[in-house]
Amino acid sequence: MPFQPLPDDQPSCTVACPACGHRWLVYEQQLGLLGPCPACDAARPRYMGSVAPGSGRQVSFGSFRDLLDEPRLLHLIEQTLGLRPLDAERFADAQGREVPLEDIHYALQGNAGWQGRVYNLHMSRTR
Numbered sequence: 001m002p003f004q005p006l007p008d009d010q011p012s013c014t015v016a017c018p019a020c021g022h023r024w025l026v027y028e029q030q031l032g033l034l035g036p037c038p039a040c041d042a043a044r045p046r047y048m049g050s051v052a053p054g055s056g057r058q059v060s061f062g063s064f065r066d067l068l069d070e071p072r073l074l075h076l077i078e079q080t081l082g083l084r085p086l087d088a089e090r091f092a093d094a095q096g097r098e099v100p101l102e103d104i105h106y107a108l109q110g111n112a113g114w115q116g117r118v119y120n121l122h123m124s125r126t127r
């Protein structure tokens, strides 16, 4: 069964590919389950450490999910990741393949600029 994050889980561990240098964020629970690098497929990623605590701009999976009715978030996902919404919680890539929501969450959380934009949407919602 694939890993399913709990609503309060946040991807907080940085991993890097020793072959191509690609870096991304995963959930701590995923560290033992990682397959080959998604960018080059040549090597298994290595754990590089956790995101600095207190960056304070992470949005949990549950909060991210709650934001999916926000047009500005859908626009961000489309613009940055090239994914289009299929329906409420489902997205597809340019080839029409469905992309898991947790992948979208940690792709956005793995980029400081995108993370900031999701965080701002989250904060404007909770105020």
Ligand SMILES: [Zn+2]
Pocket: 017, 018, 019, 020, 021, 022, 037, 038, 039, 040, 041, 042, 043
């Ligand atoms: Zn790689």
